[in-house]
Amino acid sequence: MIENTYKWYPVYTRSRAEKKAYDELFRKGITTYLPLKKTVKQWSDRKKIVEEALIRSYLFVYISSREYAEVLMTNGIARFIYFSGQIASIPEQQINDLKLLLATDADLELIEYDIKAGEKVLVTAGPFQGMVAELVSIRNKQRIILRLNNMGYAININTSMAFITPF
Structure with missing residues (x-):
């Protein structure tokens, strides 16, 4: 069944092809999101700040089911991500x-999470205000885990622990 409902879908790219696939999808007019992080790379003679994919070999496309084939025919795209036998979608939030x-x-x-579900919390202040996450303890530090469902x-x-309350 072909739907005209637009959703965010994670797609898997060939190794180190995230930026090329993103550019190709952009040229096709497909709304795409490639989360990038800045990293310092060390060479023998210099250091340089580069942007690389936050999640290697992943990017997100905002499409309807009519555009599945168009995405798969894009250079650099390997496949859609499946969860429980269906193409996984990511909530817009x-x-x-x-x-x-x-x-x-x-x-x-x-x-990559192999984390036991902890207490859900709401961030009430700071740059992450309004975010719902899970609280876990890692190496005696309190940290917040934001799960990316279906991935x-x-x-x-x-x-700060002062910025969270039970949800």
Whole structure:
């Protein structure tokens, strides 16, 4: 069944082809989001700040099911991500939360999650205000985990415990 409903879908790219696939999708007029982080790379003679994909080999497309084939026929795109036998979609709020996280200068750490569900919390102040996340303890530090549903990833951020309340 072909729907005309637009949703965010994660797509898997060929290795190190995220930016090329993003550019190609942009040229096709497909709304695409590639979360990038700044990283310092060290060479033998210099250091340089470069932007690289936050989640390697992933980017997000905002399409209807009519555009599945067009996305798959794009250079650099390998496949859609499936969850429980269906093409996974990402809630728009999670895409907005991801954009908010990357707009700050927060120290982000991407972790693949094999994390036991903790207490859900609401961030009440600071740059992540309004975000619902899960609280876990890592190396005796309190951190907040924002799960990216249907993808098997979570983002680990630092924020003050004074800024959270049970949800």
